[in-house]
Amino acid sequence: MQRYKCIISYDGTNFSGYQVQPNKRTIQSVIEAVLEKMHKGRHVRISGSGRTDAGVHAKAQVIHFESPLAIPTERWETALNTMLPEDIAVLSVEKVSDTFHSRFDASGKEYRYVLSLSKKRDPFSRNYTYHYPYSLDIAAIEEACKYLLGTHDFSSFCSARTDVEDKVRTIETIDVSCSGEQLTFRFIGNGFLYNMVRILVGTLIEVGSGKRVPEEIQEILKKKDRQFAGKTAPAQGLYLWNVLYDS
Amino acid sequence: MQRYKCIISYDGTNFSGYQVQPNKRTIQSVIEAVLEKMHKGRHVRISGSGRTDAGVHAKAQVIHFESPLAIPTERWETALNTMLPEDIAVLSVEKVSDTFHSRFDASGKEYRYVLSLSKKRDPFSRNYTYHYPYSLDIAAIEEACKYLLGTHDFSSFCSARTDVEDKVRTIETIDVSCSGEQLTFRFIGNGFLYNMVRILVGTLIEVGSGKRVPEEIQEILKKKDRQFAGKTAPAQGLYLWNVLYDS
Secondary structure (H helix, E strand, O other): OEEEEEEEEEOHHHOOOOOOOOOOOOHHHHHHHHHHHHOOOOOOOOEEOOOOOOOOEEEEEEEEEEEOOOOOHHHHHHHHHHHOOOOEEEEEEEEEOOOOOOOOOEEEEEEEEEEEOOOOOOOOOOOOOEEOOOOOOHHHHHHHHHHHOEEEEOHHHOOOOOOOOOOEEEEEEEEEEEEOOEEEEEEEEOOOOOOHHHHHHHHHHHHHOOOOOOOHHHHHHHHOOHHHOOOOOOHHHEEEEEEEEOO | OEEEEEEEEEOHHHOOOOOOOOOOOOHHHHHHHHHHHHOOOOOOOOEEOOOOOOOOEEEEEEEEEEEOOOOOHHHHHHHHHHHOOOOEEEEEEEEEOOOOOOOOOEEEEEEEEEEEOOOOOOOOOOOOOEEOOOOOOHHHHHHHHHHHOEEEEOHHHOOOOOOOOOOEEEEEEEEEEEEOOEEEEEEEEOOOOOOHHHHHHHHHHHHHOOOOOOOHHHHHHHHOOHHHOOOOOOHHHEEEEEEEEOO
16 A cells, blocks of 8 residues: 555536535545546545635645555556546645645645626636625735734634634734735635635625724634624635645 | 617636527527516527637627617616626627627627646636647747738638638738747637637647648648648637727
8 A cells, every 4th residue: 555645726616615425526526436446446535634615726735545556656647637527637646654644744724815806797707716896905904914913713713613622723924915906815824724714804805895994803803703703705716725744 | 779789708618609509508598588588578689799619708709789778878787797697797888879780890800819838737727728738839830820911711721611602811910929838829800710710729739839830821721621721729718809890
């Protein structure tokens, strides 16, 4: 048996998220079906660095799996890509030790969230950005971001549908950049709770639109209660951009 | 009755092309269904500047239609966008005289064709570019383009499935530009035959890959026979970019 670490990218539009669900097309089930075919009907389980929801994209998700097949490392990428549908791509495959774990070994993650501020509808970005055709006060958003940086209990920014106990996480970087009519939020941290990035973005949009003042972020964090934060921003603007490992 | 000129944009991925076909989702049928609803069941026919095939996109297609409804011009855009699916957008609506015709009045068109030259598969561009992960000799392509410029009988670059008699067209501009791993062909001309841009691109790719020399373009034009040109490049790389009108 050899363990492989595999970086994959997917357009989440036509998937019911990452995790296997009965009768749903998910990232995990599509990849496991391909591996099963390669292994002549033997089920091969993949483990991901984390789940992504329906409609959420990945530029570089990390998974691992084990295989007894004597395929040279450099051939795995082509073999998988040949069998995978066009909305999932394998970007790299490498041999790792039996102790490597895509989720437990991850030291951090980068997520990006993309808004389109265009006044006009754009059919080409409907599945890849959140269309928000209103003006936003970027300076206010940036001020609010400062209160989110560092180590906090992010209970207020976590979906109630979660079973994680410890909701303390550290956000190292948040930056907001504008390119044309596109506004991109970049979050780097040691870990993110269920729906955390989407709730952060939804709340920051409420700050940018003047519905809240930046200082309110401190109050929201203190409450440790989801109902005090803003709306969950829609899935299609979110990208799991990178999974970080020490070394 | 008032005639309206309307600029629309669409992601062609989930359409069986522009023209109405029984039991198919087409641009024309989706827009006509919306207009029919707005006109309480009365059918309203739209006329486009030209058809686009299944999978082909439009950044700015032009259509016209007539309506007796007393809707202020500035409200038409919102009214239509509210009812249209997200993969079609109305960019503008303006009143025109009863003699305006989106197709007959067009003095020219701009098409673009986008190739992705990336060695890696990209799930996000699969429906929006033609993935061609091989090297291309751009200088050879540009030399070949020179032979295409001007007025020619383009019979060799026209699908056999056409009933147009006169296959003489004028191409004013062809340019080829590289941005990152994306190669974009831009064609401006007074008119384009059925599949003409896709056959031109398919042939230019054969020049760029060394399968043909640039001078062969002259021979292909002379033959006036489709079988002498290259393959038809796939639909998803093609964009109707602009329809030109005098004045």
